[in-house]
Amino acid sequence: MTRTDHLYIHVPFCKTICAYCDFCHVVYREETAERWLKRLEEDFAEIKDEGYSTVYIGGGTPSSLNIRQLRELLDIVRPFSRKTEEYTIEINPESIDEEKVLLLKEYGINRVSIGLQSSDERLLKLMNRHHSFEDVRKTVELLRKHGLINISLDVLYSLPSQTMDDLKKTVKDVLELDVPHVSLYSLTIEKGTIFDRLGYQPLDEETEADMYEYIGKELTDKGYIHYEIANFAKEGFQSRHNLGYWNYDDYRGMSCGAVGKIHHKRYTMTSDLKDYLEKKDIMEVEDIATREEAFENIMMSLRTIYGLDLKLFKERYGIDFTDEYKDAIEKNKDHLLIKDDHCICKDGEILNTILIDFIKE
Numbered sequence: 001m002t003r004t005d006h007l008y009i010h011v012p013f014c015k016t017i018c019a020y021c022d023f024c025h026v027v028y029r030e031e032t033a034e035r036w037l038k039r040l041e042e043d044f045a046e047i048k049d050e051g052y053s054t055v056y057i058g059g060g061t062p063s064s065l066n067i068r069q070l071r072e073l074l075d076i077v078r079p080f081s082r083k084t085e086e087y088t089i090e091i092n093p094e095s096i097d098e099e100k101v102l103l104l105k106e107y108g109i110n111r112v113s114i115g116l117q118s119s120d121e122r123l124l125k126l127m128n129r130h131h132s133f134e135d136v137r138k139t140v141e142l143l144r145k146h147g148l149i150n151i152s153l154d155v156l157y158s159l160p161s162q163t164m165d166d167l168k169k170t171v172k173d174v175l176e177l178d179v180p181h182v183s184l185y186s187l188t189i190e191k192g193t194i195f196d197r198l199g200y201q202p203l204d205e206e207t208e209a210d211m212y213e214y215i216g217k218e219l220t221d222k223g224y225i226h227y228e229i230a231n232f233a234k235e236g237f238q239s240r241h242n243l244g245y246w247n248y249d250d251y252r253g254m255s256c257g258a259v260g261k262i263h264h265k266r267y268t269m270t271s272d273l274k275d276y277l278e279k280k281d282i283m284e285v286e287d288i289a290t291r292e293e294a295f296e297n298i299m300m301s302l303r304t305i306y307g308l309d310l311k312l313f314k315e316r317y318g319i320d321f322t323d324e325y326k327d328a329i330e331k332n333k334d335h336l337l338i339k340d341d342h343c344i345c346k347d348g349e350i351l352n353t354i355l356i357d358f359i360k361e
């Protein structure tokens, strides 16, 4: 695919900062958000693309913008979202209300991702999350009331002091909400986060693996398709935007903290909001060597149950996959399936070990 089909916009504001988070974010201030919107509008004025099949407004917390600013943001994006089939926004329960939901509907947003993380009050507090499970339930009801049924929940596991029973309760609560999409994240304690500064440790690897296995089994037993290592969906609700990343399509990233990849170049936007606002060193552009890009494509695509599209691979890099990587394929033949011009990894849990054999100097 040579067209840039996917657009990501990073909203760098959050009402409060979660203890585990190292994303690009600052605490929401109305005036800073005004300046950011103006800056973003200037960036969008330079884009010539006609429209994107998927648009994803993430963050940060896009819903932390006030209603007028949220409308302004959606107005900026509007010319680029006219042909959009999947238009997603991330929200948090404490910053969404009916007026904002109606606004999302008005602008054609048809998918909403909610940060649930856990349904356990103690763990939510530990993470400095300012909502309860009940708030999430009400948010899901509010979205459904207005026809926004394509809802995804983010669930974080392997949290400090989290027990298997804590996790089981969260999974039970998630299943009760019966949303069509669930994304899993296992906690890593990143440098500089509140957890890091407080000296928290993640759980041991064995418990983490048990938790992953438990969630996977529960969700697939209830009819979710485990379509990517950390993502589950009811049929027809797989995220098209994220499938674009895993298919290694080109995508455009807008605003500080975003990354894009267009025509074999990677664009990394500064994660410093101040620099972004002042237009200082805002972007690093890097040529991606063919071998490197080919490997990244393999790495991303083998994460999904749909696998690597071998025809597209040849088209993109001029490389015949089965020929070029025959030794790696032979070595891992028990874990790989080559069928209908696709290579599929049958065992996502050992993907990282398999991938080492595909690295070419």
Ligand code: SF4
Binding pocket: 013, 014, 016, 017, 018, 021, 022, 023, 025, 059, 060, 061, 092, 115
């Ligand atoms: S996890 Fe989400 S809501 Fe929490 S600080 Fe990070 S971006 Fe903001």
